[in-house]
Amino acid sequence: MHTTADGTEVVATRTQAESLASPPLLILDEVTAFFDAHGLGSGPLSWAQIGDGQSNITYRIRRGNDDFVLRRGPRPPLPRSTHDMVREARIQQLLRVQGVPVPEILALCEDESVLGVPFYVMGFLDGLVITNTIPTALSAMEDRRATSAAVVDALVRIHSVDVSSGDLASFGKPEGYLQRQVARFSGLWEVNTMRNLPEVARIGSWLADNVPDSQAASVLHGDYRPGNLMFAPQSPARVIAVLDWEMSAIGDPLADLGYLTATYSEPGSVATPLELTGVTRYPGYYTREDVIEAYRQRMDLDLAALPWYQALALWKASIFCEAIYTRWLKGERPNDRIFAPSLEAGVPQLLRSAAGFAGLAPAPL
The missing domain is CATH 3.30.200.20 (Phosphorylase Kinase; domain 1)
Incomplete structure (x- = not known):
């Protein structure tokens, strides 16, 4: 200190x-x-x-x-x-x-x-935030699986809060949430970039043309991933706080599940700038499909359209990461020598991954 x-x-x-x-x-x-x-x-x-x-x-x-x-x-x-x-x-x-x-x-x-x-x-909370190192206290195989289960449990708890009345009902308008997200981020690209990446418009058009019907309204975290959770510092694995609510909204709960699973690290998955909790590549943690299945068992929602939400998550991520990259190019992040420079290649990688979830053919090089 x-x-x-x-x-x-x-x-x-x-x-x-x-x-x-x-x-x-x-x-x-x-x-x-x-x-x-x-x-x-x-x-x-x-x-x-x-x-x-x-x-x-x-x-x-x-x-x-x-x-x-x-x-x-x-x-x-x-x-x-x-x-x-x-x-x-x-x-x-x-x-x-x-x-x-x-x-x-x-x-x-x-x-x-x-x-x-x-x-x-x-x-102040004394706990563990899990990123690229497995905490010693939660390193046993049963603790790794319990850690993954706790990630899903906390998301289900958030999505189960009643937003139909009270103060939370006035916190946002769930109707049209997905359409607004596509329109808003489409408009942000041109003001946040200094280069030409046609994939942004191509994926944005596909998203706009294929918006699924929302099945529910819930509190959305907006950046829900293991690295934004704090765990108790001892076994058994238990989430003591969900952190960083700056992107929160009231909207379609599958937007959170799409982001969690699209950015989730598992053995063999392609690394992106959003791989912020790499430990889930190790044995014992849930795979992406395990996360989806655990959520499916707890929530009465049809997940057939989940690839749309996964594509949305990475497409949005490419746009806000491009804003960071542009600020760095303009000299507004003088002390950033790692993350922002990596986005020259990282943003196109996010777009390739988004296109994959969308089922779009790879763009010609």
């Missing part, structure tokens, strides 16, 4: 922040005042960034013996709808009441004068 500012991303005072050409991500005296106002610990702050910060940015904050997590959007200007901290906090508050495992939201700051963007503070 850091106890002092680094002078660029994190500064000590408002005066120092105003002297920078680019606004910092944390201003320690402002954060301290906010924590004081909401009774969140006491004493000086120490801090450490959590995760890779590809989108929204998360910090662990310690005050004395208390630990917290502060989550904020990236530096403006960016589309407000994709980094809505207020919305992200409120859906977690609503889901927590319904028994969905999400972090406890302790305070929400809508005042953009504090850090330049809204942010929220949640309770």
Whole structure:
């Protein structure tokens, strides 16, 4: 944990922040005042960034013996709808009441004068996020299978929440969700790219021409994958929190299942930029078909059209990954030496995989 500012991303005072050409991500005296106002610990702050910060940015904050997590959007200007901290906090508050495992939201700051963007503070959880290393505590074969089962169980719990009434009913309009997704992301491509990739339009047209009828309405996580789950740090495998709700909506539950399974790593699957939990390639974890079958047994939904949702997931992913690549080309991600440069080839790979789920013939090279 850091106890002092680094002078660029994190500064000590408002005066120092105003002297920078680019606004910092944390201003320690402002954060301290906010924590004081909401009774969140006491004493000086120490801090450490959590995760890779590809989108929204998360910090662990310690005050004395208390630990917290502060989550904020990236530096403006960016589309407000994709980094809505207020919305992200409120859906977690609503889901927590319904028994969905999400972090406890302790305070929400809508005042953009504090850090330049809204942010929220949640309770710190001591758990495991599984990516490319199998945790020792969950490494036995039975724990690997239980880990996979817990991934499906948590998704089923989210999709089983009643959205027909109450505050969640006003959180989004499920009717026409799929059509809106195709139209919205089609419109985002041209503003997010500096190159010509005809596959985007070809797959987008196929998606628009083959939209399935939605069978249900549910809460959608929008980025549901094992790497966005926190597990208890001991056996048996148990999800203690579903994280990163920035893409949440009310809509067709198969959109989440499509994304989970399209990005899921299994033995022999083609690697893509979204392979963020590679451990599921190892023995003991569910295969993609195991995930689908476990979900099918729990939810009364026809999964015949699932390939459409899988194609949608990777097509959308190619478009938001292209936005990251374009920002890097413009010099807006100067410290990114790995992920963004990889998208030169990674975005076309996502499009090839999307075309495969769609059953479209490979585009000529």
